[in-house]
Amino acid sequence: MTRERVLYLMGGISAIWLVRNLYVMLLALPDEVEQGAIYRILFFHVPSWFTCFTGFFLAAVASGLYLKTKNSLWDTLAVASVEVGVAFTLVGLATGSIWARIIWGIWWTWDARLTWALITCLVYMGYLMLRGAFDDPTSRAKNAAVLCIFAFTSVVITFKAIDWWRTQHPGAVLSIRTGGGRIDPAMEQMIYQNWPALMLLAAVLVAIRMRQETMQRELEALRRRTHAF
Amino acid sequence: MDQRNFLYMFYGFAAAWAILALYVLTLVARERRLRSQIQTLQRMLEEKEQNK
Numbered sequence: 001m002t003r004e005r006v007l008y009l010m011g012g013i014s015a016i017w018l019v020r021n022l023y024v025m026l027l028a029l030p031d032e033v034e035q036g037a038i039y040r041i042l043f044f045h046v047p048s049w050f051t052c053f054t055g056f057f058l059a060a061v062a063s064g065l066y067l068k069t070k071n072s073l074w075d076t077l078a079v080a081s082v083e084v085g086v087a088f089t090l091v092g093l094a095t096g097s098i099w100a101r102i103i104w105g106i107w108w109t110w111d112a113r114l115t116w117a118l119i120t121c122l123v124y125m126g127y128l129m130l131r132g133a134f135d136d137p138t139s140r141a142k143n144a145a146v147l148c149i150f151a152f153t154s155v156v157i158t159f160k161a162i163d164w165w166r167t168q169h170p171g172a173v174l175s176i177r178t179g180g181g182r183i184d185p186a187m188e189q190m191i192y193q194n195w196p197a198l199m200l201l202a203a204v205l206v207a208i209r210m211r212q213e214t215m216q217r218e219l220e221a222l223r224r225r226t227h228a229f
Numbered sequence: 230m231d232q233r234n235f236l237y238m239f240y241g242f243a244a245a246w247a248i249l250a251l252y253v254l255t256l257v258a259r260e261r262r263l264r265s266q267i268q269t270l271q272r273m274l275e276e277k278e279q280n281k
Contacts, residue, residue, distance in 0.1 A: 226274060
């Protein structure tokens, strides 16, 4: 099976999985007593953050491996993971803001969790912009790798913000962090079912973005050859 | 299903899918641009090598 077909297959499975999850979210799950229908945003909000954090973690590991081995494949994986991670960060910020409009009565507040989430998004956008500032591929990869590793501290602070500071953002509800009793088991299951579906979609997007980064390198090599004539 | 805040739930789902769809569209556009630029440069190189 070609790489292209594997990507189509993964994309197809992810699409079917997400449609099935939508059906369960909207028609099979029980209602939440206080929040009404809006609580269902949680099933995209939380898995989106898990997905982007996974992407940023992968990017930090890939950046470390690039600095160690100087193999451009790791740099390609890092940039692809960061870009897809930023897309999911925006999903997390947007869905959280819409939920907050109903539950808190405001779109946004500068509490520690939300502020660090925004900082994380801006830092990784900065990483993507920084790459454009270097013409030399080696300097670009090296500087971007260093920033990517340091940027991950922002992910850790965002994740731990609800434990370290008193925030308007709700505290931990998942039983892996609380030991249980803070969320209905059926609702928690839905979060765990939508996360791998979004992860599969993210994996397809990372693979496509990696291919484009390879094409970009090919393009830069062709440009150098053209100028050499 | 409880109909309270249904509209904002819809906005939330729509926003999530719109952001991902927009990202996929930028990927498609970027791939097209890259392919076209690579083909153009390859043609230029071939022409230059022939004229050498």
